[in-house]
Amino acid sequence: MKTKIYHITYHKNVRSLSLYFHGCNFMCKTCIRNETIWDIHLNDNIKRNLMTKDQFLSLSELKKLISEFSINAEKAILEGYEPTLDNLLPEIIKILVNNNIEPILLTNGYLLSNFMNTLKNSGLERIQISIKTVNPELHKKYTGTNVYPVLNNFIKAYEKGFNLSAESVYVPNIIEKHEIGEIAKFIASVDDNIPFRLSLI
16 A cells, blocks of 8 residues: 655664655645755755655555664654645554654644544654644635644644644744744643744745
8 A cells, every 4th residue: 555655864863764745735835845845954966866756655665664774763753745644644653663663743733633543542652733823814824724623633632642742933924923922822821831843934
């Protein structure tokens, strides 16, 4: 069975894998994937020689690759685009856990409620949810989607006992200081000990 994984990189210094999933349910205007579909740490020469993202790994191919990396890798970042669009995500997590690699899910959180229990039972413990904004109108304008599933699933993930963190991106003229403050207030209203990472576009 084919996954939606089209790209894997290994970061030797931090003993970390990055698994890139194709497809997204958001249409963020400043998405990094609009600049490159590959790991941003790769130089341009390597990127030019990579195959198209339309070639996806099967579960058996993934098992083989992960077993080869399991000696050195300690964690695997599941990122993208959006990993939760892959129906095989629970199986992918099991493969990682069975090879003593800690999976860390980076997600927009929109679809988490569909299989939160399944992900938990598969061995997932760490989730980082990207909160673009807490303003419904701004979220709709920026992503094309409703903000409430994201916020509700953030709360549900916390209540389920996941090791939860949040991240947001400062976008000049769109997601600015006031909105970042509102996001921080929302996170603190759930638990003021939840880590919050802010990136700059």
